[in-house]
Amino acid sequence: MKKILSLIFLLTISYLNISAQEFLPFYTSNYAGVTGIHQQPASIADSRYKFDISLSATSVGFYNNYMGIDPYVIWHPQLMKDLGNWEDLSYMKKNYNGKDKTGMFSLQQDLFSFMFTLSDKDAIAFTPSVRTILNFDNVSEEIATLADHGLDYPSLWGLKLKNTNFSLQANSWIDYGVTYARVIKGEGKHFMKAGATVRLSQGIISTYTFIKDLSYEFNQNTSDTLSIFKTDISYGASDNIYQVEDGKYNYRFLAYPSMTFDFGFVYEYRPHWMDFKYDMDGKTNLWRKDKEKYLFKLGVSITDIGSVHYRRNKMSRDFKADINNWYIGDLGFSSIQNFDSTLNKVFKDNFYDVPAKYNMNLPTAISVQADVNIWKGFYFNFSPYIALNRGSKDVNKVHYYSSWNMIPRYDSKWFGVSIPFQYTGLKQMNIGMGLRLGPIWIGSNDIISYLTTKNYRYGANVSAALKIPVMYGKPHDRDGDKVSNRKDHCPDVPGIWAMRGCPDTDLDGVPDASDRCPTVPGLKELAGCPDKDGDGITDDVDQCPDVKGLAAFNGCPDSDGDSIIDSKDDCPYNAGRPILKGCPDQDGDGIADKDDNCPTLPGTVENKGCPYIDSDGDGVKDSEDHCPSVKGPVENFGCPYNDTDNDGIPDKDDECPSMAGTAAFRGCPDTDGDGISDKYDQCPTIPGIPQNNGCPEIKKEEQEVINKAFDNLEFETGKAVIKTSSFISLDELAALLKRKPEFKLLVAGHTDNVGKPETNMLLSKNRTMAVQKYLLGKGIEAGRIRTEWYGSTKPIADNSTPEGRQHNRRVEMSIVFE
Structure with a gap:
């Protein structure tokens, strides 16, 4: 019995944990990649990785505050002899300080985890892992x-001893994690990102023992007799451990999935953020994805929220132990069944009912990560780690220990080294080291402590990873033209993106290598040379670069086709002879037509090309010219025609001889410019159409509104009162006038010849005014309504018949323009 207790205690007390996080030497690195997710889910957003695969990553360790080892023996393992004889090991030390003993063992194995970047803002990861934690808490000294001495410690016999909240918890489970992280604010000095991990957690196995207020006493003469006083004890295991027919217990995998979570947030202060922007391959404002941009970074995360579901196996018990002088000298627990049978026999009447299901709470923790970018790859990190779920009343839990971590490090793309300083919840100081050597990572939380101190160490830790990292590279632009080498057709000569990195000095869309005029903007079809006049002849060979010309004349024009370029042709639009500088000579008298007063008759130079004297040069010889000193037409005997209005059109041809006009309108003006001369324009000051005699067009639907108003207008018999049945048509007329502000309305009243003329004249006036008043009431300006009344003076039908008189009683409405 003594050996069994001693072995159980010493084995258990050695399974004691890395007192804070897994992978401590690595998770603060900016190249942590998928490994950093366990500490900070937001870390993968805006990371240095395109994608990162962790083929395998392991972290294992133990710490305690009871059993220490001389670090010298770690480096001289041949000194480790007779491990079974714990009491005689000179290199082991037991910490007797009067305080409770505690500790924890932890193992994490990541299985083919990977992450990849979705965009500048998003990243996702998948992280399957197997984790094991064993906690041993509140073990009294x-x-x-007693356990260390196999109960053979007489000075503790005969004493009533107590132990509060004795706890032994173990949990092993599998996590299948999916992480999503996103940049919340990416531009400017203040950068933020957040991430979350959602895990499907499945239990592998768990056990627990919890004794709330243990009160016990060994017989003062022997350790074979034990008394336990009114003590509540809970112990059990998951139903993965099951009993087979021969009474032994085996293991089976039974999973009851649960959802567990991690959440993280990161803030970065980037005072020089613009230094990490660049333009490349036609895109602007790109981030340098291979560079860290922050001066200071602060992260906050909460991890392992939730619990793993289990069902208790049949040997799980809650009971009250209250027994005096229990003889334990002949107890020998050869199997779990034997242990369970003994408890059943001794405490059967004190068993409590326990629920079939229970949850093992995960080691929830809050972490703060403060990181300072010191200089060119050198960083300093301070990360307090606050472990939760350590309450003494929680029977089913595993937990970490809080710690304070300071981690200076050097980070580069393929190499990194960190020196973590860790002060743990066990009040121990550890100094470790982590190395990143390309795809191989190896580290320890306390390797330096083992190398540099002679003090006994109370645990050890090691972590390693094998990765396939694919990182963002720096932009490669050999010639510095903002076109990447892989897309640059001229990688050694600065160019522009539009030319795929080749130079285009004149920016005409033709690369210099193909540009015949590389310093002057030109046309692609002319090999990059300009052609200002658009004649298809480049300016460098075009003798008339500003005027369209012909290739035969080196780009100069010959408008009249006489083979004399226009710049040297005195008559560029009339074909002529070279001797006359390109001017014609119809009569062949050697005098150019432009200088020949008689171009169709051979003449002399003295007579200005005429065979006779013509003083005024009007083609009428002076002997026949009635006005020899004033030019005039032949048919008027050399005298000019009168032009009263001085419009250049003789009165004989001028339809408006007293008003200056144009030849297009035979001497008449067109004041409103509507193409209809004022002589025939009924609206000479308002542009109109020929169909309406120069007045504006009145559309068919508009005329129908006017006709309708006229047709529907009725008055009370013998009165100037408009019937209500006429209002709708008048309202439509008013609406038309509002839409057409250029329209004016002529309202003319008429009567038949029944009655006195003066009475009829008054009635026609009043009815005309009644229509005007109605339209004024609808918002039509008074200046747009012209009223006339004629009594019975303008009949349109025979007044001798009733039908004729009815037609004559009317108020006419028509559109006029002024």
């Missing part, structure tokens, strides 16, 4: 001493 008396129990540790």
Whole structure:
């Protein structure tokens, strides 16, 4: 019995944990990649990785505050002899300080985890892992001493001893994690990102023992007799451990999935953020994805939220132990069944009912990560780690220990080294080291402590990873023209993106290598040379670069086709002879037509090309010219025609001889410019159409509104009162006038010849005014309504018949323009 207790205690007390996080030497690195997710889910957004695969990553360790080892023996393993004889190991030290003993063992194995960047803002990861944690808490020094000595410690016999909240918890489970992280604010000095991991957690196995207020006493003469006083004990295991027919217990995998979570947020202060922007391959404002941009970074995360679901196996028990002088000298627990049978026999009447299901709470923790970019790859990190779920009343839990971590490091793309300083919840100081050597990572939380100190160490830790990292590279632009080498057709000569990195000095869309005029903007079809006049002849060979010309004349024009270029042709639009500088000579008298007063008759130079004297040069010889000193037409005997209005059109041809006009309108003006001369334009000051005699067009639907108003207008018999049945048509007329502000309305009243003329004249007036008043009431300006009344003076039908008189009683409405 003594050996069994001693072995159980010493084995258990050695399974004690890395007192804070897994992968401590690596998770602060900016190249942590998928490994950093366990500490900060937001870390993969805006990371240095395109994608990162962790083929395998392992972290294992143990720490405690009871059993220490001389670090010298770690480096001289041949000194480790007779491990079974714990009491005689000179290189082991037991910490007797009167305080409870505690510790924890942890193992994490990541299985083919990977992450990849979706965009500048998003990243996703998948992280399957197997994790094991064993906690041993609140073990009194008396129990540790008794167990260590196999109960053979007489000075503790005969004493009533107590132990509060004795706890032994173990949990092993599988996580299938999916992480999503996103940049929340990416531009400017203040950068933020957040991430979350959602895990499907499945239990592998768990066990627990919890004794709330243990009160016990060994017989003062022997350790074979034990008394336990009113003590509540809970112990059990998951139903993965099951009993087979021969009474032994085996393991089976039974999973009851649960959802667990991590959440993280990161803030970065980037005072020089613009230094990490660049333009490349036609895109602007790109981030340098291979560079860290922050001066200071602060992260906050909460991890392992939730619990793993289990069902208790049949040997799980909650009971009250209250027994005096229990003889334990002949107990020998050869199997779990034997242990369970003994408890059943002794405490059967004190068992409580326990629920079939239970949850093992995960080691929830809050972490703060503060990181300072010191200089060119050198960083300093301070990360307090606050472990939760450590309450003494929680029977089913595993937990980490809080710690304070300071981690200076050097980070580069393929190499990194960190020196973590860790002060743990066990009040121990550890100094470790982590190395990143390309795809191989190896580290320890306390390797330096083992190398540099002679003090006994109370645990050890090691972590390693094998990765396939694919990182963002720096932009490669050999010639500095903002076109990447792989897309640059001229990688050694600065160019522009439009030319795929080749130079285009004149920016005409033709690369210099193909540009015949590389310093002057030109046309692609002319090999990059300009052609200002658009004649298809480049300016460098075009003797008339500003005027369209012909290739035969080196780009100069010959408008009249006489083979004399226009710049040297005195008559560029009339074909002529070279001797007359390109001017014609119809009569062949050697005098150019432009200088020949008689171009169709051979003449003399003295007579200005005429065979006779013509003083005024009007083609009428002076002997026949009635006005020899004033030019005039032949048919008027050399005298000019009168032009009263001085419009250049003789009165004989001028339809408006007293008003200046144009030849297009035979001497008449067109004041409103509507193409209809004022003589025939009924609206000479308002542009109109020929169909309406120069007045504006009145559309068919508009005329129908006017006709309708006229047709529907009725008055009370013998009165100037408009019937209500006429209002709708008048309202439509008013609406038309509002839409057409250029329209004016002529309202003319008429009567038949029944009655006195003066009475009829008054009635026609009043009815005309009644229509005007109605339209004024609808918002039509008074200046747009012209009223006339004629009584019975303008009949349109025979007044001798009733039908004729009815037609004559009317108020006419028509559109006029002024």
